Amino acid sequence: METLTRLEQVxxxxxxxxxxxxxxxxxxxAGIEKIAQKLGEEAVETVIAALSGSREEVVGEAADLIFHLLVLLQARRITLGEVMAELDRREGTSGIEEKASRSE
Known part of the structure; x- marks a missing residue:
């Protein structure tokens, strides 16, 4: 977590x-659209690496994905703390239950 906090600061x-x-x-x-596009590209590259790449490629693409997610959050003025609080709120709730609560 310390690494992500430092990266958020940088x-x-x-x-x-x-x-x-x-x-x-x-x-x-370039704007939020470009940041979102870049995040999407990194997500796709992560998926491709997960399906056909080496372990090292997946690690590298995952790092790129997290970095670009933090750039997007910063651009939207959302802190890592807010995201962590949401994850904490969801802790102990099954993914199926959590997803169902959002569609009600």
Whole structure:
């Protein structure tokens, strides 16, 4: 968890940097649509690696996916703490029950 918290902090700091000097700033300058698109691309790459890649490829793609998710959360002003609180709230609830509660 410490790594994710540090990464969240770095992403917040780099968001204000020059897009010429920071990938995070470049993504933010392109807008939420571009950030969401990039997250989707990373999700697809993670799925492909899971189905046909090596263990190392899955690890690398999962890291890219988490990074881009944190960039998206930062762009939407959602903290990692908020996401963790939601996971804590769901703890002990079956996935089937949790999903059913959202469709009611």
């Amino acid at each position: 992403i917040a700091e780099r968001k204000a940097a020059s897009p010429d000097a920071s990938y995070v700033a470049k993504l933010n300058a």
